[in-house]
Amino acid sequence: xxxxxxxxxxxxxxxDVWLGLDVGTDIALANGxxxxxxDAGLVDDEFVEHATEGFxxxxxxVEPWTLERTAEVTGVPVEAIRDLAHGYATAPTAQLxxxxxxxxxxxxxxxxxxxxxxxxxxxxVGRWGSGLVxxxxxxxxxxxxxxxxxxxxLPGFQxxxxxxIRARFEAAWGxxxxxxxxxxxTEMFEAMERDELKAVWVIGENPxxxxxxxxxxxxxxxxxxxxxxxxxxxxxxxxxxxxVLPAALGWAETDGTVTSSERRVQRTRAAVRPPxxxxxxxDIIADLADRMGADWGRPxxxxxxxxxxxxxxxxxxxxxxxxxxxxGIQWPCPDEDHPGTPFLHGRLWERPVGGRRAPFSCVDDxxxxxxxxxxxxxxxxxxxxLDSFNTGVQTGQYNSPIRSGEAIDLSAADADSLGxxxxxxVMVSSRRGSIEMTVAVDPDLPxxxxxxxxxxxxxxxxxxxxxxxxxPKSGTSEFKAAAxxxxxxxxxxxx
Amino acid sequence: MNGTPVxxxxxxxxxxxxxxxxxxxxxxxxxxxxxxxxxxxxTLCWAENLTPVNVCRVCVVEVEGSRVLVPxxxxxxxxxxxxGTDTERVRTSRRMVFELLASSVRMDRSDADVLDWMDHYGAxxxxxxxxxxxxxxxxxxKVQDDLYVRDYERCILCYKCVEACGDDAQHTYAIATAxxxxxxxxxxxxxxxxxxxxxxxxxxxxxxxxxxxxxFKTEHDMREEGTWDESAQEVTTTVCGFCGVGCNLExxxxxxxxxxxxxxxxxxxxxxxxxxxxxxxxxxxxx
Numbered sequence: 119x120x121x122x123x124x125x126x127x128x129x130x131x132x133x134d135v136w137l138g139l140d141v142g143t144d145i146a147l148a149n150g151x152x153x154x155x156x157d158a159g160l161v162d163d164e165f166v167e168h169a170t171e172g173f174x175x176x177x178x179x180v181e182p183w184t185l186e187r188t189a190e191v192t193g194v195p196v197e198a199i200r201d202l203a204h205g206y207a208t209a210p211t212a213q214l215x216x217x218x219x220x221x222x223x224x225x226x227x228x229x230x231x232x233x234x235x236x237x238x239x240x241x242x243v244g245r246w247g248s249g250l251v252x253x254x255x256x257x258x259x260x261x262x263x264x265x266x267x268x269x270x271x272l273p274g275f276q277x278x279x280x281x282x283i284r285a286r287f288e289a290a291w292g293x294x295x296x297x298x299x300x301x302x303x304t305e306m307f308e309a310m311e312r313d314e315l316k317a318v319w320v321i322g323e324n325p326x327x328x329x330x331x332x333x334x335x336x337x338x339x340x341x342x343x344x345x346x347x348x349x350x351x352x353x354x355x356x357x358x359x360x361x362v363l364p365a366a367l368g369w370a371e372t373d374g375t376v377t378s379s380e381r382r383v384q385r386t387r388a389a390v391r392p393p394x395x396x397x398x399x400x401d402i403i404a405d406l407a408d409r410m411g412a413d414w415g416r417p418x419x420x421x422x423x424x425x426x427x428x429x430x431x432x433x434x435x436x437x438x439x440x441x442x443x444x445x446g447i448q449w450p451c452p453d454e455d456h457p458g459t460p461f462l463h464g465r466l467w468e469r470p471v472g473g474r475r476a477p478f479s480c481v482d483d484x485x486x487x488x489x490x491x492x493x494x495x496x497x498x499x500x501x502x503x504l505d506s507f508n509t510g511v512q513t514g515q516y517n518s519p520i521r522s523g524e525a526i527d528l529s530a531a532d533a534d535s536l537g538x539x540x541x542x543x544v545m546v547s548s549r550r551g552s553i554e555m556t557v558a559v560d561p562d563l564p565x566x567x568x569x570x571x572x573x574x575x576x577x578x579x580x581x582x583x584x585x586x587x588x589x590p591k592s593g594t595s596e597f598k599a600a601a602x603x604x605x606x607x608x609x610x611x612x613x
Numbered sequence: 614m615n616g617t618p619v620x621x622x623x624x625x626x627x628x629x630x631x632x633x634x635x636x637x638x639x640x641x642x643x644x645x646x647x648x649x650x651x652x653x654x655x656t657l658c659w660a661e662n663l664t665p666v667n668v669c670r671v672c673v674v675e676v677e678g679s680r681v682l683v684p685x686x687x688x689x690x691x692x693x694x695x696x697g698t699d700t701e702r703v704r705t706s707r708r709m710v711f712e713l714l715a716s717s718v719r720m721d722r723s724d725a726d727v728l729d730w731m732d733h734y735g736a737x738x739x740x741x742x743x744x745x746x747x748x749x750x751x752x753x754x755k756v757q758d759d760l761y762v763r764d765y766e767r768c769i770l771c772y773k774c775v776e777a778c779g780d781d782a783q784h785t786y787a788i789a790t791a792x793x794x795x796x797x798x799x800x801x802x803x804x805x806x807x808x809x810x811x812x813x814x815x816x817x818x819x820x821x822x823x824x825x826x827x828x829f830k831t832e833h834d835m836r837e838e839g840t841w842d843e844s845a846q847e848v849t850t851t852v853c854g855f856c857g858v859g860c861n862l863e864x865x866x867x868x869x870x871x872x873x874x875x876x877x878x879x880x881x882x883x884x885x886x887x888x889x890x891x892x893x894x895x896x897x898x899x900x
Contacts, residue, residue, distance in 0.1 A: 132784070253856075254856065254857025255857060256855070256856065256857055257852060257853060257854050257855060257857060257859070258857075259857060260857060350897070367854065367897075367898055368854060369851050369852055369853065369862070370851060370871070371898070376852050376859070378852075378857050378859025378882070379858060379859065382859050382882070384852045384859055384861070385850075385851070385852070386851045386852050387849050387850060387851045388849070389847070389849035389851060389864040389866050389871065390864070390866055390869050390870065390871060390898060445861070445880055445881070446882075504813060504888065504889060505814065505889045505890060505894075506890075507856075507890060507894070511897070512854070512855075512894065512897040513894050513897075515894075515896040515897040516759070516760075516893055516894050516895070516896040516897075517758065517759040517760070518814065518889060519757070519758040519759075519760060519807065519808045519814060520812070520814055520889070
């Protein structure tokens with residue numbers, strides 16, 4: 119196990135090798151690893167020939183990424199890069215797993231493509247035990263996309279711009295569906311700024327705490343004509359709302375399904391009654407449909423699921439009974455005799471290759487948007503702690519004995535040079551905002567890097583600092599790379 | 614290329630189990646064979662999601678040709694093996710183990726099947742002497758936080774918590790056994806408090822504890838108040854509301870409130886093991 123992370127995380131401690139790369143140099147590292155795999159003759163030539171396209175151009179593209187240059191750009195020693203390249207290429211099976219350290223950058227999609235290149239070079243894809251594994255941070259973030267909660271997709275990842283597909287949904291729903299894709303979350307905030315988006319209905323999300331450059335995001339939510347928030351607790355976003363629709367908890371108060379990281383659809387079941395006026399979300403939505411003049415009845419979770427199965431081919435074989443008796447099924451599962459699909463892209467090994475060949479991508483690293491300067495000399499990266507969850511809406515409700523409150527972690531050398539000690543209150547500033555925080559000196563943190571979670575916005579409103587530059591391909595903001603300065607409170611007063 | 618690979622089919626081994634000829638897959642343990650054949654066999658230190666450590670000795674059976682009783686949980690079957698699970702020698706041994714354990718350890722909050730086995734084998738721990746006259750592991754209950762309590766007066770040193778904390782699940786190694794004889798106990802490194810130890814509060818130790826030595830704070834408090842009532846509890850299986858792993862949760866509810874959370878040991882996603890959020894982070898369902 120190799121762990122690539124700017125910080126020496128708990129996972130890094132478990133690993134055989136930790137590669138502590140500089141923030142924002144993921145593509146450089148992947149290109150360097152690719153070049154070493156090619157240079158050392160470790161490419162799975164047969165797979166590349168059979169199932170991929172664009173290898174020659176890719177090989178030429180990564181040719182300049184010698185081990186030495188890669189080491190210089192990433193800060194990872196030559197030996198460690200070589201070790202990773204050889205270990206990955208020669209393993210009988212190998213997986214590349216990642217989470218937001220790859221995707222919360224303005225180069226998010228390119229970061230992912232640079233990893234896909236490595237899987238294609240080595241044939242570590244589409245086989246049992248090998249693959250590319252984006253680990254999901256929420257219990258149904260996969261299911262949300264599967265159900266069509268994306269601006270350009272209908273349920274089952276079917277393209278909204280496809281006339282034939284749209285016609286099937288229109289026939290089932292008895293209504294015309296706009297062919298034009300909608301906005302994703304980041305675009306919605308831009309549309310709010312242009313006054314093109316005037317009313318928003320937020321379901322189970324707390325953007326007033328979770329967005330990058332939060333002062334700006336709150337200002338945008340504040341200028342809406344109408345804000346409706348449907349949630350299980352009174353979040354900061356709910357406090358800003360004109361109307362709050364109290365909702366039942368998905369996992370403990372509602373029957374339904376969620377889909378995990380591995381595309382496994384599983385049943386959730388109501389165990390307790392929702393408190394007070396909280397209601398099942400299906401009922402809330404159906405009631406609103408009533409008010410809008412559409413009669414949707416009061417469908418059960420199973421009835422809605424069956425409707426989905428009739429429209430989304432990849433869910434077609436997942437009957438409610440099978441989900442009950444088999445303890446979850448992985449999509450695609452097109453018919454009732456299909457066992458479900460433990461891994462994807464097996465088609466690349468079929469002879470002849472099933473469908474389109476997988477393309478190599480020539481991508482380059484681009485430094486974080488929020489540049490380091492004398493004024494903002496430290497790199498701040500945000501992340502999660504084991505016992506807490508995102509903006510702390512749920513996990514703020516239980517007392518974890520391993521929680522010590524929000525702090526900004528600094529390396530011992532940076533703390534020393536700033537004359538700051540462990541536990542001291544400091545002012546942390548970025549180009550977007552300033553907040554007071556408590557310092558925790560982390561002896562494992564590289565010089566120049568600072569870290570904090572954002573689980574306690576009431577204690578430390580960390581997203582005032584983060585950068586909302588976003589990847590045009592994914593819409594995700596660069597939470598992982600803000601430029602900050604840290605000042606002693608006394609110095610700040612004199613400044 | 615899709616589909617779950619299955620292992621090579623295993624050849625069957627013929628054994629005699631309580632006088633009956635049965636065939637079981639090679640590599641099975643005697644306990645596996647007993648479970649397949651519906652032969653009720655007591656266990657304390659064994660769990661389907663842990664590696665057998667052979668310490669409790671209540672699962673022992675008689676094997677023809679073997680000088681001593683053998684632990685069924687870890688002994689693989691062999692062709693022609695003749696196994697007796699209900700002989701006088703086995704019954705006596707099982708009863709004695711329960712009696713010795715229960716004479717020094719409080720076992721009254723053990724899993725229901727443990728209490729049933731003690732009853733079935735006629736265990737009378739009081740034979741060893743009155744509790745106030747003999748050595749016991751009596752000690753104050755450790756309540757250090759809101760999540761779980763450690764009531765080591767109820768600990769039989771079955772090692773399950775150590776295994777679940779270590780190689781078999783969490784790989785955290787926060788606890789191990791320390792001391793000898795009656796001083797033997799489960800300890801963190803240098804006996805530091807749990808938050809100062811390597812503990813990550815996954816609670817997988819609670820999930821495997823058979824005697825109620827490790828329990829949710831909610832369960833402990835309700836038992837102390839006298840409101841804990843398993844006959845009034847329901848168990849609902851759902852999916853954890855936090856990350857994308859998809860761990861299954863069994864929500865134990867009483868009077869429309871969650872009182873503890875377990876996870877099914879036979880589920881392919883995490884085999885009964887959880888993290889701190891999934892096991893303990895459900896208070897927002899009560900607010």
